[in-house]
Amino acid sequence: MDSFTDDAEFITCDSPVNIALIKYWGKRDEKLILPLNSSISVTLSQDELRARTTVAVSRNFKEDKMWLNGREQSMKNARLQSVISNIKRLCRKRKSDNDQVNDKLQWKLHICSENNFPTAAGLASSAAGYACLVYALSKLYGVDGDLSKIARMGSGSACRSIYGGFVIWNKGEAEGGEDSKAEQIVSETHWPDLRVLILVVSDQTKHTGSTVGMQTSVETSQLLQQRLQGVPKQLEKIKCAIQNKDFHSFAEITMRDSNQLHAVCMDTYPPVSYLTDISHHIIQLVHAINQDNNSNMVAYSFDAGPNAFLFLQEKDVPTVIDILHYFYPSSDPNFIRGLQVPAKRDVHVDYTVFSDLKVIPRALKFIIHTQPGPGPTVKDSDCGLLTKDGFPLNLNNANGKI
Ligand code: DP6
Structure with a gap:
Protein backbone atom coordinates (compact mmCIF):
# COMPACT_ATOMS: atom_id res chain seq x y z
CA MET A 1 0.00 0.00 0.00
CA ASP A 2 1.30 3.48 -0.85
CA SER A 3 1.84 5.89 1.93
CA PHE A 4 -1.15 8.21 1.96
CA THR A 5 0.34 10.90 4.11
CA ASP A 6 1.54 13.19 1.29
CA ASP A 7 -1.84 13.97 -0.15
CA ALA A 8 -4.26 13.04 2.58
CA GLU A 9 -5.97 15.75 4.58
CA PHE A 10 -7.67 15.15 7.91
CA ILE A 11 -10.01 17.19 10.07
CA THR A 12 -11.45 16.17 13.45
CA CYS A 13 -14.35 17.99 15.10
CA ASP A 14 -16.60 17.61 18.14
CA SER A 15 -20.28 18.49 18.20
CA PRO A 16 -22.93 18.76 20.94
CA VAL A 17 -26.31 17.20 21.63
CA ASN A 18 -29.30 19.52 21.92
CA ILE A 19 -32.60 19.06 23.70
CA ALA A 20 -35.72 20.80 22.45
CA LEU A 21 -37.82 22.88 24.85
CA ILE A 22 -40.44 23.62 22.17
CA LYS A 23 -40.37 20.46 20.09
CA TYR A 24 -40.09 19.94 16.36
CA TRP A 25 -42.72 17.34 15.42
CA GLY A 26 -43.90 17.09 11.82
CA LYS A 27 -42.52 17.98 8.39
CA ARG A 28 -44.03 19.88 5.51
CA ASP A 29 -41.36 18.46 3.17
CA GLU A 30 -39.86 15.02 3.89
CA LYS A 31 -37.01 15.27 1.40
CA LEU A 32 -35.73 18.73 2.29
CA ILE A 33 -36.62 18.18 5.97
CA LEU A 34 -38.71 21.30 6.36
CA PRO A 35 -40.66 21.46 9.64
CA LEU A 36 -44.28 22.41 10.23
CA ASN A 37 -43.29 24.52 13.24
CA SER A 38 -40.29 26.43 14.55
CA SER A 39 -38.59 24.93 17.61
CA ILE A 40 -36.30 26.07 20.42
CA SER A 41 -33.58 24.03 22.09
CA VAL A 42 -30.68 24.21 24.47
CA THR A 43 -27.31 22.86 23.41
CA LEU A 44 -25.63 20.71 26.08
CA SER A 45 -22.01 20.69 27.20
CA GLN A 46 -19.70 18.43 25.22
CA ASP A 47 -17.83 17.38 28.36
CA GLU A 48 -20.58 14.85 29.04
CA LEU A 49 -22.18 14.23 25.64
CA ARG A 50 -20.65 14.75 22.22
CA ALA A 51 -20.11 13.26 18.80
CA ARG A 52 -16.57 13.26 17.41
CA THR A 53 -15.95 12.93 13.66
CA THR A 54 -12.77 12.67 11.62
CA VAL A 55 -13.09 13.27 7.88
CA ALA A 56 -10.27 12.65 5.43
CA VAL A 57 -9.71 12.93 1.68
CA SER A 58 -6.83 11.43 -0.28
CA ARG A 59 -6.08 10.80 -3.93
CA ASN A 60 -5.27 7.24 -2.83
CA PHE A 61 -8.62 6.37 -1.29
CA LYS A 62 -10.46 3.91 -3.54
CA GLU A 63 -14.02 4.62 -2.46
CA ASP A 64 -16.05 6.72 -0.04
CA LYS A 65 -16.27 4.95 3.32
CA MET A 66 -17.86 5.59 6.67
CA TRP A 67 -17.58 4.04 10.15
CA LEU A 68 -19.85 4.83 13.06
CA ASN A 69 -18.97 3.73 16.59
CA GLY A 70 -16.47 1.24 15.15
CA ARG A 71 -18.77 -0.30 12.55
CA GLU A 72 -18.67 0.28 8.82
CA GLN A 73 -21.87 1.87 7.46
CA SER A 74 -23.34 1.93 4.00
CA MET A 75 -22.74 5.15 2.10
CA LYS A 76 -26.05 4.58 0.31
CA ASN A 77 -28.02 6.59 2.82
CA ALA A 78 -30.04 9.33 1.11
CA ARG A 79 -29.61 11.81 3.97
CA LEU A 80 -25.86 11.21 4.20
CA GLN A 81 -25.51 11.67 0.45
CA SER A 82 -27.60 14.82 0.56
CA VAL A 83 -25.36 16.34 3.26
CA ILE A 84 -22.13 15.50 1.40
CA SER A 85 -23.37 16.75 -1.99
CA ASN A 86 -24.69 19.98 -0.48
CA ILE A 87 -21.38 20.79 1.21
CA LYS A 88 -19.51 20.03 -2.02
CA ARG A 89 -21.93 22.21 -4.01
CA LEU A 90 -21.34 25.11 -1.63
CA CYS A 91 -17.59 24.62 -1.98
CA ARG A 92 -17.74 24.53 -5.80
CA LYS A 93 -19.80 27.70 -5.86
CA ARG A 94 -17.26 29.62 -3.83
CA LYS A 95 -13.88 28.22 -4.88
CA SER A 96 -14.25 27.28 -8.54
CA ASP A 97 -10.92 28.87 -9.52
CA ASN A 98 -8.84 27.06 -6.89
CA ASP A 99 -7.26 23.90 -8.39
CA GLN A 100 -6.21 22.42 -5.06
CA VAL A 101 -9.75 22.60 -3.72
CA ASN A 102 -11.14 21.24 -6.97
CA ASP A 103 -8.80 18.24 -6.62
CA LYS A 104 -9.97 17.61 -3.09
CA LEU A 105 -13.58 17.61 -4.24
CA GLN A 106 -12.80 14.74 -6.64
CA TRP A 107 -10.97 12.60 -4.10
CA LYS A 108 -12.76 9.91 -2.14
CA LEU A 109 -13.81 10.58 1.42
CA HIS A 110 -13.34 8.56 4.62
CA ILE A 111 -15.57 9.42 7.60
CA CYS A 112 -15.24 8.04 11.11
CA SER A 113 -17.58 9.06 13.92
CA GLU A 114 -17.95 8.14 17.60
CA ASN A 115 -20.06 9.25 20.54
CA ASN A 116 -18.67 9.61 24.07
CA PHE A 117 -21.86 8.10 25.53
CA PRO A 118 -23.20 4.56 25.25
CA THR A 119 -25.55 4.01 22.30
CA ALA A 120 -27.55 1.68 24.56
CA ALA A 121 -28.52 4.65 26.74
CA GLY A 122 -31.06 5.57 24.07
CA LEU A 123 -29.91 9.19 23.90
CA ALA A 124 -30.52 10.60 20.44
CA SER A 125 -27.19 10.89 18.72
CA SER A 126 -28.19 11.76 15.16
CA ALA A 127 -28.40 15.50 15.89
CA ALA A 128 -24.85 15.62 17.27
CA GLY A 129 -23.62 13.21 14.57
CA TYR A 130 -24.91 15.12 11.56
CA ALA A 131 -23.94 18.51 13.00
CA CYS A 132 -20.43 17.13 13.52
CA LEU A 133 -20.19 15.69 10.02
CA VAL A 134 -21.34 18.94 8.40
CA TYR A 135 -18.99 21.03 10.53
CA ALA A 136 -16.00 18.76 9.82
CA LEU A 137 -16.69 18.67 6.06
CA SER A 138 -17.02 22.46 6.00
CA LYS A 139 -13.52 22.74 7.49
CA LEU A 140 -12.11 20.11 5.16
CA TYR A 141 -13.41 21.85 2.04
CA GLY A 142 -12.98 25.39 3.40
CA VAL A 143 -16.67 26.28 3.26
CA ASP A 144 -18.16 28.93 5.52
CA GLY A 145 -21.62 30.47 5.76
CA ASP A 146 -24.77 28.91 7.14
CA LEU A 147 -24.16 25.26 7.96
CA SER A 148 -27.41 24.71 9.82
CA LYS A 149 -29.37 24.36 6.56
CA ILE A 150 -27.08 21.54 5.49
CA ALA A 151 -27.14 19.82 8.91
CA ARG A 152 -30.95 20.00 8.68
CA MET A 153 -30.80 17.75 5.60
CA GLY A 154 -29.19 15.03 7.75
CA SER A 155 -31.69 15.20 10.59
CA GLY A 156 -33.98 18.13 11.35
CA SER A 157 -32.89 18.56 14.97
CA ALA A 158 -29.20 18.52 13.89
CA CYS A 159 -29.48 22.08 12.57
CA ARG A 160 -29.80 23.32 16.16
CA SER A 161 -26.55 21.57 17.25
CA ILE A 162 -24.57 23.93 14.95
CA TYR A 163 -24.86 26.60 17.65
CA GLY A 164 -24.24 26.71 21.39
CA GLY A 165 -26.55 28.06 24.10
CA PHE A 166 -30.25 28.55 23.34
CA VAL A 167 -31.14 28.10 19.70
CA ILE A 168 -34.22 28.64 17.53
CA TRP A 169 -34.82 26.73 14.31
CA ASN A 170 -37.00 29.05 12.26
CA LYS A 171 -39.28 26.93 10.13
CA GLY A 172 -39.05 29.34 7.20
CA GLU A 173 -41.53 29.88 4.40
CA ALA A 174 -39.55 29.27 1.19
CA GLU A 175 -40.44 26.14 -0.76
CA GLY A 176 -36.79 25.28 -1.31
CA GLY A 177 -35.94 25.65 2.41
CA GLU A 178 -33.55 28.61 2.01
CA ASP A 179 -34.90 30.27 5.15
CA SER A 180 -35.38 27.13 7.27
CA LYS A 181 -32.34 27.48 9.49
CA ALA A 182 -31.13 27.73 13.05
CA GLU A 183 -30.02 30.86 14.87
CA GLN A 184 -28.60 31.42 18.35
CA ILE A 185 -30.92 33.24 20.79
CA VAL A 186 -28.34 33.66 23.58
CA SER A 187 -24.99 31.98 24.17
CA GLU A 188 -24.21 29.25 26.72
CA THR A 189 -22.91 31.86 29.18
CA HIS A 190 -26.26 33.69 29.38
CA TRP A 191 -27.78 31.53 32.15
CA PRO A 192 -24.74 30.28 34.08
CA ASP A 193 -26.60 28.52 36.89
CA GLN A 371 -25.23 22.23 31.67
CA PRO A 372 -25.67 24.32 28.51
CA GLY A 373 -22.60 24.40 26.29
CA PRO A 374 -21.05 25.78 23.09
CA GLY A 375 -21.38 24.68 19.45
CA PRO A 376 -19.02 22.46 17.40
CA THR A 377 -15.25 22.85 17.58
CA VAL A 378 -12.19 21.73 15.61
CA LYS A 379 -9.92 19.36 17.57
CA ASP A 380 -6.16 18.75 17.44
CA SER A 381 -4.97 16.01 15.12
CA ASP A 382 -4.08 13.79 18.09
CA CYS A 383 -7.84 13.43 18.76
CA GLY A 384 -8.30 11.96 15.25
CA LEU A 385 -10.20 8.70 14.79
CA LEU A 386 -8.43 7.59 11.57
CA THR A 387 -4.90 6.27 11.09
CA LYS A 388 -2.63 8.04 8.62
CA ASP A 389 -3.80 5.50 6.05
CA GLY A 390 -7.39 6.61 6.58
CA PHE A 391 -8.78 3.63 8.50
CA PRO A 392 -10.38 3.60 11.97
CA LEU A 393 -8.05 3.43 14.96
CA ASN A 394 -10.76 1.70 16.90
CA LEU A 395 -12.89 -0.98 15.29
CA ASN A 396 -14.27 -2.83 18.25
CA ASN A 397 -16.79 -0.46 19.82
CA ALA A 398 -20.51 -1.00 20.18
CA ASN A 399 -22.50 -0.51 17.02
CA GLY A 400 -24.84 2.36 16.26
CA LYS A 401 -26.75 4.15 13.55
CA ILE A 402 -26.38 7.75 12.54
C1 DP6 B 1 -38.75 14.59 19.56
O1 DP6 B 1 -34.59 15.40 14.15
O2 DP6 B 1 -34.71 13.01 14.92
O3 DP6 B 1 -36.43 15.03 19.34
O4 DP6 B 1 -35.73 15.22 11.07
O5 DP6 B 1 -36.73 12.96 10.83
O6 DP6 B 1 -34.34 13.18 11.53
P1 DP6 B 1 -35.73 13.80 11.55
O7 DP6 B 1 -36.20 13.81 13.08
P2 DP6 B 1 -35.40 14.20 14.38
O8 DP6 B 1 -36.65 14.56 15.34
C2 DP6 B 1 -36.47 15.06 16.61
C3 DP6 B 1 -37.76 15.03 17.35
C4 DP6 B 1 -37.68 15.38 18.81
C5 DP6 B 1 -37.98 16.85 19.04
C6 DP6 B 1 -36.89 17.84 18.73
O9 DP6 B 1 -35.69 17.52 18.85
O10 DP6 B 1 -37.26 18.98 18.41
Missing part, protein backbone atom coordinates in the same frame (compact mmCIF):
# COMPACT_ATOMS: atom_id res chain seq x y z
CA LEU A 194 -28.94 26.47 34.70
CA ARG A 195 -28.31 22.73 35.04
CA VAL A 196 -29.59 19.61 33.31
CA LEU A 197 -29.99 16.13 34.80
CA ILE A 198 -30.49 13.38 32.26
CA LEU A 199 -32.29 10.44 33.84
CA VAL A 200 -31.44 7.39 31.76
CA VAL A 201 -34.17 4.85 32.52
CA SER A 202 -33.32 1.18 32.80
CA ASP A 203 -35.80 -0.34 30.36
CA GLN A 204 -35.11 1.06 26.94
CA THR A 205 -38.13 -0.16 25.01
CA LYS A 206 -37.83 -0.63 21.25
CA HIS A 207 -39.78 2.34 20.03
CA THR A 208 -40.84 3.97 16.78
CA GLY A 209 -38.12 6.31 15.51
CA SER A 210 -38.89 10.04 15.46
CA THR A 211 -38.90 10.24 11.63
CA VAL A 212 -41.65 7.63 11.29
CA GLY A 213 -43.47 8.72 14.45
CA MET A 214 -43.84 12.33 13.33
CA GLN A 215 -44.81 11.30 9.81
CA THR A 216 -47.69 9.20 11.17
CA SER A 217 -48.73 12.09 13.44
CA VAL A 218 -48.87 14.46 10.43
CA GLU A 219 -51.04 11.95 8.58
CA THR A 220 -53.43 11.07 11.40
CA SER A 221 -53.42 13.45 14.39
CA GLN A 222 -55.94 16.29 14.58
CA LEU A 223 -54.36 17.41 17.81
CA LEU A 224 -51.12 18.10 15.89
CA GLN A 225 -53.01 20.60 13.71
CA GLN A 226 -54.28 22.31 16.84
CA ARG A 227 -50.82 22.31 18.41
CA LEU A 228 -49.39 24.08 15.36
CA GLN A 229 -51.67 27.07 15.96
CA GLY A 230 -50.43 27.47 19.53
CA VAL A 231 -46.68 27.02 18.98
CA PRO A 232 -45.83 30.62 17.87
CA LYS A 233 -47.15 32.03 21.15
CA GLN A 234 -45.22 29.43 23.19
CA LEU A 235 -42.02 30.27 21.27
CA GLU A 236 -42.39 33.94 22.17
CA LYS A 237 -43.14 33.10 25.81
CA ILE A 238 -40.14 30.83 26.26
CA LYS A 239 -37.81 33.27 24.49
CA CYS A 240 -38.90 35.88 27.00
CA ALA A 241 -38.42 33.48 29.96
CA ILE A 242 -34.92 32.65 28.68
CA GLN A 243 -33.97 36.32 28.19
CA ASN A 244 -35.18 37.12 31.73
CA LYS A 245 -33.82 33.90 33.27
CA ASP A 246 -37.33 33.40 34.66
CA PHE A 247 -37.03 29.76 35.77
CA HIS A 248 -40.61 29.36 36.95
CA SER A 249 -42.11 30.30 33.55
CA PHE A 250 -39.35 28.51 31.64
CA ALA A 251 -40.19 25.32 33.53
CA GLU A 252 -43.93 25.51 32.95
CA ILE A 253 -43.62 26.20 29.19
CA THR A 254 -41.08 23.38 28.82
CA MET A 255 -43.22 20.81 30.68
CA ARG A 256 -46.40 21.81 28.87
CA ASP A 257 -44.72 21.45 25.48
CA SER A 258 -43.30 18.04 26.32
CA ASN A 259 -46.74 16.91 27.53
CA GLN A 260 -48.33 18.24 24.36
CA LEU A 261 -45.87 16.34 22.15
CA HIS A 262 -46.71 13.10 23.95
CA ALA A 263 -50.44 13.87 23.80
CA VAL A 264 -50.06 14.26 20.01
CA CYS A 265 -48.26 10.91 19.98
CA MET A 266 -51.22 9.29 21.75
CA ASP A 267 -53.59 11.02 19.30
CA THR A 268 -51.61 9.50 16.41
CA TYR A 269 -53.35 6.49 14.87
CA PRO A 270 -52.17 3.89 15.69
CA PRO A 271 -50.84 5.64 18.80
CA VAL A 272 -47.12 6.06 19.38
CA SER A 273 -46.03 5.89 22.97
CA TYR A 274 -42.56 6.83 24.09
CA LEU A 275 -43.08 7.21 27.83
CA THR A 276 -42.86 4.23 30.16
CA ASP A 277 -44.23 3.79 33.70
CA ILE A 278 -40.93 5.14 35.00
CA SER A 279 -41.23 8.24 32.78
CA HIS A 280 -44.72 8.84 34.23
CA HIS A 281 -43.40 8.31 37.75
CA ILE A 282 -40.73 10.98 37.09
CA ILE A 283 -43.43 13.38 35.83
CA GLN A 284 -45.46 12.87 39.03
CA LEU A 285 -42.40 13.29 41.20
CA VAL A 286 -41.43 16.57 39.51
CA HIS A 287 -44.93 17.98 40.03
CA ALA A 288 -44.88 16.87 43.68
CA ILE A 289 -41.51 18.62 44.21
CA ASN A 290 -42.78 21.80 42.55
CA GLN A 291 -46.00 21.79 44.51
CA ASP A 292 -44.18 21.32 47.79
CA ASN A 293 -41.86 24.19 46.83
CA ASN A 294 -44.77 26.51 45.91
CA SER A 295 -42.93 27.38 42.72
CA ASN A 296 -41.22 25.40 39.97
CA MET A 297 -37.89 23.96 41.10
CA VAL A 298 -37.57 21.34 38.33
CA ALA A 299 -38.88 20.89 34.78
CA TYR A 300 -38.95 17.71 32.69
CA SER A 301 -38.83 17.21 28.96
CA PHE A 302 -39.05 13.93 27.02
CA ASP A 303 -38.14 13.33 23.39
CA ALA A 304 -38.97 10.23 21.35
CA GLY A 305 -37.91 7.91 24.18
CA PRO A 306 -38.44 7.26 27.90
CA ASN A 307 -35.40 9.17 29.29
CA ALA A 308 -36.13 12.36 31.20
CA PHE A 309 -34.23 15.63 30.74
CA LEU A 310 -34.64 17.62 33.94
CA PHE A 311 -33.88 21.34 34.09
CA LEU A 312 -33.13 23.07 37.37
CA GLN A 313 -30.96 25.74 38.95
CA GLU A 314 -27.55 24.94 40.42
CA LYS A 315 -28.68 25.82 43.96
CA ASP A 316 -31.35 23.09 43.82
CA VAL A 317 -29.16 20.30 42.44
CA PRO A 318 -28.26 18.76 45.87
CA THR A 319 -31.91 18.66 46.99
CA VAL A 320 -33.16 17.16 43.72
CA ILE A 321 -30.33 14.60 43.64
CA ASP A 322 -31.26 13.61 47.21
CA ILE A 323 -34.86 13.07 46.19
CA LEU A 324 -33.87 11.08 43.10
CA HIS A 325 -31.58 8.89 45.21
CA TYR A 326 -34.44 8.27 47.61
CA PHE A 327 -37.03 7.29 44.98
CA TYR A 328 -34.70 5.49 42.57
CA PRO A 329 -32.10 3.85 44.84
CA SER A 330 -29.05 2.40 43.09
CA SER A 331 -25.93 0.69 44.39
CA ASP A 332 -23.87 1.83 41.38
CA PRO A 333 -21.00 4.01 42.67
CA ASN A 334 -21.00 5.66 39.23
CA PHE A 335 -24.72 6.45 39.39
CA ILE A 336 -24.28 10.22 39.03
CA ARG A 337 -21.95 11.17 36.19
CA GLY A 338 -20.70 14.45 34.80
CA LEU A 339 -20.49 17.70 36.75
CA GLN A 340 -19.76 17.50 40.42
CA VAL A 341 -22.81 17.89 42.63
CA PRO A 342 -22.41 21.10 44.69
CA ALA A 343 -22.05 20.72 48.45
CA LYS A 344 -25.34 20.29 50.26
CA ARG A 345 -26.83 23.29 51.95
CA ASP A 346 -28.72 22.63 55.12
CA VAL A 347 -31.86 21.35 53.39
CA HIS A 348 -34.09 18.78 54.90
CA VAL A 349 -36.47 17.01 52.55
CA ASP A 350 -39.75 15.96 54.15
CA TYR A 351 -40.61 12.75 52.31
CA THR A 352 -44.06 12.50 53.91
CA VAL A 353 -45.28 15.06 51.36
CA PHE A 354 -44.48 12.53 48.62
CA SER A 355 -46.36 9.70 50.30
CA ASP A 356 -48.37 8.87 47.14
CA LEU A 357 -45.23 7.91 45.28
CA LYS A 358 -43.54 4.52 45.39
CA VAL A 359 -39.81 3.96 45.78
CA ILE A 360 -38.56 2.07 42.68
CA PRO A 361 -35.09 0.52 43.07
CA ARG A 362 -32.97 0.38 39.89
CA ALA A 363 -35.52 2.38 37.87
CA LEU A 364 -32.67 4.45 36.47
CA LYS A 365 -29.47 3.17 34.86
CA PHE A 366 -27.63 6.38 35.68
CA ILE A 367 -27.95 10.15 35.80
CA ILE A 368 -25.86 12.60 33.77
CA HIS A 369 -25.37 16.00 35.41
CA THR A 370 -24.60 18.62 32.78
